[in-house]
Amino acid sequence: MSPQPVLTLDSVSKSFGRIEVIHDVTVDVYPGEVTVLLGENGAGKSTLIKMIAGVHQPTSGRILLDGEPVSITDTKTSESLGIATIHQELNLVPSMTVAENITLGRTPRRFGVINRAEMRRIARDALAQIGLDLDVDTHVGELGIARQQLVEIAKALSLDARILILDEPTAALTTSEIEALFDVVRDLKAKNVGMVFISHHLDEIAAIGDRVNVLRDGGFVAQVPATTDEDELIRLMVGRSIDKQFPREPGVTVQNTPGDGDAAAPGSTAGSGAAQPLLEVKGLNADGLRGIDLSVRPGEVVALAGLMGAGRTELLRCLAGADHYASGEVRVNGRKLKPYDVAAATRAGVGHVPEDRKTQGLVLDASVAENIGYATMGATSRFGLVDRRGQKARAEKIAERLRIRMDSIEQPIRSLSGGNQQKAVFGRWFSAGSKVLLLDEPTRGVDVGAKVEIYELINEITAGGGCVLMASSDLPEVLGMSDRVLVMSQGTIAGELPTAEATQDSIMQLAVSNVHRDEEEPHAASADTGDEGATA
Amino acid sequence: MNAAAKQRHFDLKSFLANNGALVGLVVLCIALWIATPHFLTGPNLMNIGIQVSTIAVMAFGLTFVIVAAGIDLSVGSVAALSAMVSAYWTTTAGLPDGVSILVGLAVGAMSGLVTGMMSAYGKLPTFIASLAMLTIVRGLTLVVSDGRPISTSESVSFLGSNLGPVPMPIIVMVVTGLIAAFVLNRTIIGKNAFAVGGNTEAARLSGIPVKRVLVTVFAISGLFAGLAGMLLAGRLDSAQPTLATGYELDAIAAVVIGGASLAGGVGRISGTLVGALVLAVIRNGLNLLSVSSFWQQVVIGVVIALAVGFDVIRRKNVRH
Numbered sequence: 001m002s003p004q005p006v007l008t009l010d011s012v013s014k015s016f017g018r019i020e021v022i023h024d025v026t027v028d029v030y031p032g033e034v035t036v037l038l039g040e041n042g043a044g045k046s047t048l049i050k051m052i053a054g055v056h057q058p059t060s061g062r063i064l065l066d067g068e069p070v071s072i073t074d075t076k077t078s079e080s081l082g083i084a085t086i087h088q089e090l091n092l093v094p095s096m097t098v099a100e101n102i103t104l105g106r107t108p109r110r111f112g113v114i115n116r117a118e119m120r121r122i123a124r125d126a127l128a129q130i131g132l133d134l135d136v137d138t139h140v141g142e143l144g145i146a147r148q149q150l151v152e153i154a155k156a157l158s159l160d161a162r163i164l165i166l167d168e169p170t171a172a173l174t175t176s177e178i179e180a181l182f183d184v185v186r187d188l189k190a191k192n193v194g195m196v197f198i199s200h201h202l203d204e205i206a207a208i209g210d211r212v213n214v215l216r217d218g219g220f221v222a223q224v225p226a227t228t229d230e231d232e233l234i235r236l237m238v239g240r241s242i243d244k245q246f247p248r249e250p251g252v253t254v255q256n257t258p259g260d261g262d263a264a265a266p267g268s269t270a271g272s273g274a275a276q277p278l279l280e281v282k283g284l285n286a287d288g289l290r291g292i293d294l295s296v297r298p299g300e301v302v303a304l305a306g307l308m309g310a311g312r313t314e315l316l317r318c319l320a321g322a323d324h325y326a327s328g329e330v331r332v333n334g335r336k337l338k339p340y341d342v343a344a345a346t347r348a349g350v351g352h353v354p355e356d357r358k359t360q361g362l363v364l365d366a367s368v369a370e371n372i373g374y375a376t377m378g379a380t381s382r383f384g385l386v387d388r389r390g391q392k393a394r395a396e397k398i399a400e401r402l403r404i405r406m407d408s409i410e411q412p413i414r415s416l417s418g419g420n421q422q423k424a425v426f427g428r429w430f431s432a433g434s435k436v437l438l439l440d441e442p443t444r445g446v447d448v449g450a451k452v453e454i455y456e457l458i459n460e461i462t463a464g465g466g467c468v469l470m471a472s473s474d475l476p477e478v479l480g481m482s483d484r485v486l487v488m489s490q491g492t493i494a495g496e497l498p499t500a501e502a503t504q505d506s507i508m509q510l511a512v513s514n515v516h517r518d519e520e521e522p523h524a525a526s527a528d529t530g531d532e533g534a535t536a
Numbered sequence: 537m538n539a540a541a542k543q544r545h546f547d548l549k550s551f552l553a554n555n556g557a558l559v560g561l562v563v564l565c566i567a568l569w570i571a572t573p574h575f576l577t578g579p580n581l582m583n584i585g586i587q588v589s590t591i592a593v594m595a596f597g598l599t600f601v602i603v604a605a606g607i608d609l610s611v612g613s614v615a616a617l618s619a620m621v622s623a624y625w626t627t628t629a630g631l632p633d634g635v636s637i638l639v640g641l642a643v644g645a646m647s648g649l650v651t652g653m654m655s656a657y658g659k660l661p662t663f664i665a666s667l668a669m670l671t672i673v674r675g676l677t678l679v680v681s682d683g684r685p686i687s688t689s690e691s692v693s694f695l696g697s698n699l700g701p702v703p704m705p706i707i708v709m710v711v712t713g714l715i716a717a718f719v720l721n722r723t724i725i726g727k728n729a730f731a732v733g734g735n736t737e738a739a740r741l742s743g744i745p746v747k748r749v750l751v752t753v754f755a756i757s758g759l760f761a762g763l764a765g766m767l768l769a770g771r772l773d774s775a776q777p778t779l780a781t782g783y784e785l786d787a788i789a790a791v792v793i794g795g796a797s798l799a800g801g802v803g804r805i806s807g808t809l810v811g812a813l814v815l816a817v818i819r820n821g822l823n824l825l826s827v828s829s830f831w832q833q834v835v836i837g838v839v840i841a842l843a844v845g846f847d848v849i850r851r852k853n854v855r856h
């Protein structure tokens with residue numbers, strides 16, 4: 001179609017030290033088109049776009065802008081060339097407001113003094129573009145990850161760039177925000193902006209992509225049109241086909257799987273066949289949560305669905321002991337859990353994968369092995385000495401199981417790709433033998449193949465009598481991997497559906513149900529909330 | 537990719553990049569060896585050893601706090617109080633000498649414990665909590681001593697004496713350094729400190745008892761400071777109320793020159809030792825070259841700025 005690419009990566013390679021992570025890759029970006037980069041975790045997608053963003057410089061090869069070679073030595077240069085980048089990991093300053101973050105680095109000034117009115121105006125315009133209704137004076141640190149991601153997107157949009165790079169912008173978003181983002185993308189296409197888009201959700205590629213560049217192990221594999229069917233894309237990207245994307249095996253009939261469950265298993269349940277819930281929550285009230293009652297039985301996977309800000313993350317954090325709750329109680333295996341005490345919850349067998357791996361999940365300077373081992377480090381130590389060999393062996397085993405792509409288990413986790421970091425956070429709790437897993441978007445940024453590995457570990461946990469409570473914005477994942485769906489809305493549980501009967505539509509209906517009810521009755525008491533039946 | 541094997545063998549470039557302070561120390565020593573014949577002599581080296589030992593022992597403890605992303609400004613004062621109480625115990629109160637060192641250590645650990653509690657449970661930033669302790673503890677030292685020096689017990693004096701040709705402080709420094717390195721790298725205390733310093737929130741969400749870790753590292757810092765104070769007092773056979781005033785700054789400088797990050801999560805005992813040596817060798821060299829003590833302060837400040845500046849640049853390069 002468009003003859004002249006606006007941007008070309010011309011046979012670029014990139015090495016870190018002795019290790020080559022990109023080998024001779026050529027990618028063209030055309031104006032008014034969405035160029036998709038597709039590949040497994042660690043294939044080199046982010047590294048590739050970081051060369052355009054000025055974070056990395058290619059070890060060899062050229063970058064051409066409008067056919068002219070350019071050297072993008074830093075992020076400022078990249079911006080001044082008209083390139084805006086939304087990175088995979090968020091780069092916002094939590095202690096600053098939304099408006100300050102959006103205008104960071106180009107704060108409007110008048111007579112040398114910050115022009116706050118202008119700053120707010122820029123921010124409001126940017127937020128309006130993606131339809132985000134948010135007070136621009138809110139501190140970013142108070143926002144959940146989905147809103148932070150939207151602020152990051154707004155920030156990039158406000159640069160009015162001619163090239164826009166989106167590295168997994170949708171990983172933390174729910175369907176409605178993704179739709180809003182895609183509307184913007186279509187709009188930008190019409191304005192002839194060239195875009196690079198990365199995502200592990202294959203349906204999104206068909207929705208907005210134009211051409212797809214597939215990478216594998218840092219090398220170029222193929223370029224195909226975005227209309228290529230999913231199975232073919234997977235085959236190109238993984239090198240094999242995946243027969244079952246959601247291999248859920250209900251674990252209620254405790255069928256023991258091959259003995260992989262290693263490590264000190266805290267709070268082990270022997271109650272096979274017992275109907276007694278493993279996790280039970282009664283009348284929980286907290287900031288943004290009202291009257292939460294729920295119970296999860298051994299062997300069950302219960303999904304938490306809902307819109308952005310429905311309270312799913314807050315609920316999981318309360319259960320994990322990460323946040324205070326005003327009233328109510330949480331029981332694990334019949335025993336009451338001490339509120340606001342993660343260590344106590346961990347000892348009781350609770351594991352929590354938080355929503356943001358970078359700020360809440362990982363110690364970025366520590367090694368892969370250490371990050372995987374934090375939950376077992378205390379329990380396996382003897383006389384205060386860390387069980388170094390055991391810790392390493394456990395980490396290696398789980399890394400292999402989840403196919404974490406790395407050069408060495410001792411390498412800092414900072415240098416792993418986003419999806420591989422996410423696998424490590426999940427692996428931490430699997431290797432701790434947690435019986436009650438609280439997962440907040442557990443597969444955020446994880447590729448299709450590795451997702452299956454995580455799902456299989458989930459099966460293993462439920463088969464061994466554990467249970468999983470999983471917040472996910474990925475509706476196919478909710479429908480494919482859970483036994484029951486709890487739909488949250490406005491801090492309450494708006495309804496419950498057996499997964500077998502649930503559809504995307506029925507979930508969405510429940511998710512918006514309270515929004516209307518609340519308009520009539522602003523401060524609904526907890527009494528009128530837990531009415532599961534009233535919604536069908 | 538597939539280069540796990542390649543990584544194994546010794547990489548000189550990365551060794552140098554990771555041990556900038558050590559390289560600096562070696563260069564410094566060679567320069568002084570050329571510049572003055574007095575530098576590389578037995579007595580002078582012993583002299584440096586004694587000078588470095590107090591700061592090094594103090595800085596070993598402080599390394600724990602800095603690794604956990606805290607700061608302890610009270611170590612100089614804690615050193616003084618420990619030495620003073622221990623001297624008071626035997627000399628003024630006439631209690632048995634056998635435990636006078638233990639008494640000093642206990643005072644140090646308790647002081648650190650209080651700082652740790654203030655910051656962990658009282659939610660004071662460690663800078664403020666330890667700044668408060670700096671004056672509180674110095675005040676207590678004056679109260680205990682009534683503003684006058686007290687002679688140290690025999691066992692504390694022994695810490696300051698020589699064992700054969702080798703000064704005791706050097707032996708103490710080596711032994712405590714080995715212990716500190718072991719605790720920092722092999723025990724749950726040390727590993728927890730790294731996790732808390734690297735990312736407090738991630739550590740907490742992994743079930744690491746963050747508050748207990750904070751209290752522990754401050755107690756360790758106090759313990760080492762107490763020992764350092766007794767080394768210093770033992771050398772003089774008397775505990776002065778102004779003992780170790782301002783030493784906290786040297787100790788912090790030693791840790792930071794040694795490659796620890798004040799942002800937490802990074803630090804090594806061996807690095808701290810090198811940092812302390814760099815400071816002591818510079819002071820010694822400037823003395824030998826008869827540079828005025830006024831200029832010495834300027835030079836030391838510049839060295840700290842350069843050392844840390846280089847380190848920041850190096851780390852940035854490693855990261856991307």
Ligand SMILES: Nc1ncnc2c1ncn2[C@@H]1O[C@H](COP(=O)(O)OP(=O)(O)OP(=O)(O)O)[C@@H](O)[C@H]1O
Nearest residue numbers: 016021041042043044045046047415416417418419
């Ligand atoms: N600074 C670094 N030092 C060493 N290796 C690195 C560094 N940055 C990235 N890598 C390696 O480069 C490879 C490609 O990483 P990259 O982040 O580009 O993957 P990705 O395709 O974006 O994966 P994901 O889908 O998980 O985000 C990985 O194996 C990663 O470990």
Ligand SMILES: [Mg+2]
Nearest residue numbers: 046088417418
């Ligand atoms: Mg990536």
